[in-house]
Each structure stands twice: as C-alpha cells, then as structure tokens.
Amino acid sequence: MRRERSAPREGWAEKVEEHGLAFHRTAHPEHLPRPYWDESVHYVFDLDEVLALEAVVEELHGMCLQAVEHVVATGRYHVLGIPDWVAPLIETSWRRREPHLYGRFDLAYGGDGPAKLLEYNADTPTALVESSIVQWYWLQDTRPDDDQWNSVHEKLVARWKEIAAEIGPDPLHFAWTSGDETGEEVMTIAYMQETAEEAGLPGTAIAMEDIGWDPARGRFVDLDEAEIRTLCKLYPWEWIVAEEFGRNVPAAPTRWIEPIWKMVLSNKALLVLLWELFPGHPNLLPTYLNTPGSLTSYVQKPLLGREGASMRIVTPDGSEQRTQGDYGREGFVFQEFSALPEFDGQHPVLGAWVVADESAGLGIRETAGLITDDTSSFVPHRVVQ
Helix, strand or coil: CEEEECCCCCCHHHHHHHCCCCCCCCCCCCCCCCCCECCCEEEEEEHHHHHHHHHHHHHHHHHHHHHHHHHHHHCHHHHHCCCCCCHHHHHHHHHCCCCCCEEEEEEECCCCCCCEEEEEECCCCCCHHHHHHHHHHHHHHHCCCCECCECHHHHHHHHHHHHHHHHCCCCEEEEECCCCCCCHHHHHHHHHHHHHHHCCCCEEEEEHHHCEEECCCCEEECCCCCECCEEEECCCHHHHHHCHHHHHHHHCCCEEECCHHHHCCCCCHHHHHHHHHCCCCCCCCCEEECCCCCCCCEEEEECCCCCCCCCEEECCCCCEEECCCCCCCCCEEEEECCCCCCECCEEEEEEEEEECCEEEEEEEEEECCCCCCCCCEEECEEEEC
C-alpha cells in the first residue's frame, strides 16, 4: 500500500457530479482548502494485498453474524441499549433470516501488520456512490490498464435479484430523511434504487417524513395511500424505534431493508461483543463497555454516534482530544487506541464494503487529524498486478 500524487482530470468537479457525486460541495465544510473528492492523490495496492484484505473482511463479517446469534440466543440486548419491546422483533427477524443488503467495515491498515477493525457501519453506510461509481470512472479515465477493488455495483444488482426471488414482484419504496440538507442521503438512496431497478425491481422514492400510518388497515402507506410492502431506508433503526411512529412497526407486515436484526451490528457495543467472543483476534482491538478497564490509551465512542461526534481520545503520551456532539446518552465503548497509519501527513481509513456476505470493494477517506469526520476527504485507489 502506498500513496501517490496524480494530476486531477480537467473539469474533474463536473465529471464527479455527472457520476452522482452531486453533494461533494454541500457535504464538506466550505472553509476547508481541500475538497471532499481529492484525486490529486490516490492509493496503490498490490493484488495479493487486496486478496488478503478481502479474506479479512469476510472473516470479520462472519464473526459479526456469530455475534448476532449470540445476542439472540442469550438475550443480551441490554449490552446494546436496545429497548425491551424491540428484542422480540430482532429475534423474529434473525430467525427468519430476513435478507440483508450491504455494510461497510472501517479498518485501520497501512500495509504493515494486520488490519484492525475500528467499527462496522451495517445499517445506513454512506460513501457508497463515490466508492462504487465515481472512483471507477476515475480509474477508467486515468489508469485504464490497472484494476480496482470494486465490484460493488455488480454485487448490489446480483443481491437485489436474490432479494426479488424472496419478496416477489411487489414494488419497493426507497426512503431517506428530508432532514439531510447536503443531498448525500437522497443521492445514496437514489443509487440504491437504480441498482434495484437494474435487477428488475421497480421502485418509488419517498421521504421518511412522508410515510403515513393507516390504522384501519394496519399498514404503512405512501402519499398516494398505497401500502408500503418493502421499504429500503437510509434512516437508522435506532431513530425509528425511538419515535412514537415506530411503535407501529410490530403490527405492520412491511419488509425492511435493512432488516431490524441489523440493530445489533450498527451499534458500537458490537465491538465489545466481538472482543468477548474472539479475544486476542489479530484484526480486533480490545474494547470494553462503559469503562476503559486496563486500557491506558483509548478511544471513547458513543454506542450510536455518527461522523466522529462525541468522541474522546486518550493517546499513549497522555494527551486528550474531544469532538463535539450530542451522542452518548446510550453509553460508550472504550476501544484501545491504535494510531492510524500516516502517509504524507494524512491518515487513511479503509472503508471495506460487504454486499450480502461477500467482500465487494473499497473506499478510502483520509484526514490530517486523529478522527475521520465530515472534514475528511475521499481519495480513489487502484490495484496493480
């Protein structure tokens, strides 16, 4: 793994917007001199290196599924702060093996030593458009003879075909929240809809705030009063179950993508469970619930935090750094501090994609600081033989 400089394509901003990254200006703080999409640099991997990382990702995903089984079998929902009334829904969803679609592992890896799991974004992962589409076109324009760790699009379409066989010909609804002012979520869910339609599943877009409840029929409905039979959402399950409207979920026959059992995986207490179930695993960091335990340097993360908010870092030299945010009422995990690799003063985090149960691709975000947040930039990559 190495970092190389490269000349940006002429008219690169217009090109990435044409390919769906319409939010690269709005989702990134305006005062930053560096753009969100930065093709003036890129990372280079060897094929053997990528194959090894793919194996790690699929092993981690399998371990995560074992953690879900553990929680359902033992009833340890309290570790994740999941409400009591939600637990039976998760158990039923898991026992039925309701189909899941995709997720993104965030890994610390610099080319030397094993990749370390930082967290798993299993319910509402973003950075999908840039990982699947935008950086692929960058590769075709700049390094067409090289390859890329990127089969996200093909695997999404194939997975939708598998899901179609389970749910039948019913049209899908695709929902985002109108509370997102950057446009990132609506573009991400639009891309999801595009892959489903390519697989033969027609779709209808709707904002979560426009979904209604028909008490007479016991159904969620859209603005035309049509029943929402299958809903692919970019809206976190923890938000749904915390709202009064979410109390209608048990009564409705709606199929959810992602299914509710993914609440177990989209919670950072998963990192605690993994360390308990697989202690000493080379791709895990020691992590504890609501206490640092024996850790003297650590990252304190809220169970349901997003974009690096409400975090506290204590480094080996005793210095401390905090980020702003309103998360943490649900509790924290304390994960052993593992310094991110450094390339030219930047710290990359590998976002390794999983579709269904298979490794599917890579997106890289890097930052000059210790935390990957909304100030970080996305940089493309290529793979050489």
